[in-house]
Amino acid sequence: MKSIKHVIGGAEVDSADGATFEDIDPYTQEAYATVALGGAREADLAVTAARKAFDEGPWPRMSFEERGKLIHKLADLMDQHNEDLALADTRDMGKPITAAKTKDVPRSALNFRFFADHARLAESQHLPNSAGFHTYVQHAPAGVVSAIAPWNYPLMLETWKVAPALAWGNTVVLKPAEDTPHSAYLLAELALEAGIPEGVLNVVHGFGPGSAGEALTVNPAVDRITFTGESGTGKAIGRAAAANLTPVSFELGGKGCNLVFDDADLDNAVSWAIEAAFGNAGQVCLAGSRLYVQQGVHDEFVERFAAAAAALQLGDPKDPATRIGPLASQEHYRKVTGYLDAEATGHAKVLGGGAAPGWFVRPSIVIDPPAHAPVLREEVFGPVVTVTPFATEDEAVKLANDTPYGLSAMLFTENLHRAHRVAGSMNSGNVWVNCFFVRDLRAPFGGFGDSGIGREGGAFSREFFTEARTITMRIAPEIAAA
Ligand code: NDP
Numbered sequence: 166m167k168s169i170k171h172v173i174g175g176a177e178v179d180s181a182d183g184a185t186f187e188d189i190d191p192y193t194q195e196a197y198a199t200v201a202l203g204g205a206r207e208a209d210l211a212v213t214a215a216r217k218a219f220d221e222g223p224w225p226r227m228s229f230e231e232r233g234k235l236i237h238k239l240a241d242l243m244d245q246h247n248e249d250l251a252l253a254d255t256r257d258m259g260k261p262i263t264a265a266k267t268k269d270v271p272r273s274a275l276n277f278r279f280f281a282d283h284a285r286l287a288e289s290q291h292l293p294n295s296a297g298f299h300t301y302v303q304h305a306p307a308g309v310v311s312a313i314a315p316w317n318y319p320l321m322l323e324t325w326k327v328a329p330a331l332a333w334g335n336t337v338v339l340k341p342a343e344d345t346p347h348s349a350y351l352l353a354e355l356a357l358e359a360g361i362p363e364g365v366l367n368v369v370h371g372f373g374p375g376s377a378g379e380a381l382t383v384n385p386a387v388d389r390i391t392f393t394g395e396s397g398t399g400k401a402i403g404r405a406a407a408a409n410l411t412p413v414s415f416e417l418g419g420k421g422c423n424l425v426f427d428d429a430d431l432d433n434a435v436s437w438a439i440e441a442a443f444g445n446a447g448q449v450c451l452a453g454s455r456l457y458v459q460q461g462v463h464d465e466f467v468e469r470f471a472a473a474a475a476a477l478q479l480g481d482p483k484d485p486a487t488r489i490g491p492l493a494s495q496e497h498y499r500k501v502t503g504y505l506d507a508e509a510t511g512h513a514k515v516l517g518g519g520a521a522p523g524w525f526v527r528p529s530i531v532i533d534p535p536a537h538a539p540v541l542r543e544e545v546f547g548p549v550v551t552v553t554p555f556a557t558e559d560e561a562v563k564l565a566n567d568t569p570y571g572l573s574a575m576l577f578t579e580n581l582h583r584a585h586r587v588a589g590s591m592n593s594g595n596v597w598v599n600c601f602f603v604r605d606l607r608a609p610f611g612g613f614g615d616s617g618i619g620r621e622g623g624a625f626s627r628e629f630f631t632e633a634r635t636i637t638m639r640i641a642p643e644i645a646a647a
């Protein structure tokens with residue numbers, strides 16, 4: 166059986182006490198690898214290695230060109246190992262292999278290329294003034310970064326953190342989610358192969374509370390914590406980080422809405438809505454899990470949407486034709502199917518859907534649940550979508566914003582004025598009009614309300630992963646102190 170170890174200070178290591186846990190393939194429901202189970206000791210060792218690499222090593226002192234070259238080399242190696250990286254995520258969490266190969270892995274490599282280039286080309290402020298002084302701003306690497314990631318887009322979300330952190334000269338300790346340790350381990354190995362110095366990218370496996378994850382949030386030698394996961398976990402990490410005043414960047418849960426107006430292009434709306442609700446088996450923070458459809462097209466939309474959902478192929482995620490794999494773990498399967506109970510749906514009618522053999526859930530469409538129903542209020546994180554009719558634009562906006570989350574919103578309309586008006590009314594960090602999940606890495610990404618703190622992407626990542634230093638110099642020698 167494959168053995169997945171920590172990567173600390175450039176070496177593959179086991180935990181000091183030899184503890185391991187099993188890496189379960191959710192399709193076979195069997196272990197296919199053993200994983201080193203780290204705790205506070207391994208997390209602290211990794212932070213020490215990252216600290217040493219930052220304080221004494223070449224990485225933060227390299228030019229952007231030198232660092233960028235090594236980061237580009239890593240991206241090239243990721244492309245060369247597309248198959249291994251994709252299969253790692255597929256076996257860890259049931260992601261369909263076609264999506265892993267064509268979207269997750271290429272996008273992960275792009276994250277490295279983009280942030281290396283962005284850091285190299287970024288301008289910083291120069292403020293000449295007429296009073297004989299000159300002020301300029303430096304962006305110094307922040308130091309050691311704890312990066313704590315979820316299991317739904319393992320490699321892609323890990324690289325979204327690791328790439329800007331490295332590009333700006335930081336060193337990193339990455340803790341992948343316990344369900345998805347494999348691709349992070351491969352990534353650390355490829356980073357070493359690319360020539361990125363030891364200790365710059367460390368990977369520690371383990372659990373969150375009381376384990377490696379928590380240890381990475383309380384260590385005073387950590388300078389930044391970047392976390393993606395549930396809002397409740399974000400609150401716990403926020404409390405831990407406050408003790409050391411460690412800055413945090415949080416990308417948290419979501420309960421995305423999707424508004425389909427009477428004047429929408431229905432072919433377009435149905436196909437994006439299907440992707441938004443059921444892509445990655447709905448295990449997407451941005452998922453369009455609350456559909457609101459205007460009365461004039463409601464029945465036709467639901468009929469077409471339900472037919473398209475029923476046609477999605479469930480199966481072995483290693484089969485290139487599979488669109489929906491199993492849910493990532495048994496625990497998650499139980500959580501998602503719980504939202505299809507009569508109590509959770511408020512006794513609403515459910516089209517299609519339900520549990521299938523294995524840890525599969527068929528695309529499930531809950532028709533017009535009552536406003537208080539948990540399926541409509543809480544993040545389900547599975548292939549379950551609610552559909553609620555609405556009459557007017559004002560009503561649609563109110564319904565869309567009636568959530569503590571604020572990560573994503575979508576709207577479908579052919580009316581230009583409405584598109585801008587409604588997009589600008591969404592309490593949401595990301596709004597897609599007539600499309601979904603199109604990302605420009607220069608743009609800020611994050612959420613309103615319970616969906617997060619801060620933004621990452623482009624210059625926003627620089628804000629988080631660097632310390633700004635303002636330098637003012639007297640350039641007119643005749644100026645003396647008053
Ligand atoms: P969790 O919050 O359960 O876990 C995320 C990571 O945090 C895991 O690595 C976990 O470790 C670790 N962790 C848990 N508790 C602590 C702690 N006290 N201290 C430090 N680390 C801890 O989220 P999931 O993995 O279940 O991911 C799903 C969630 O992520 C959903 O809510 C989803 O919306 C959100 N998400 C948000 C995105 C966004 O961009 N806003 C994008 C993708 C997902 P372990 O699992 O090993 O215990």
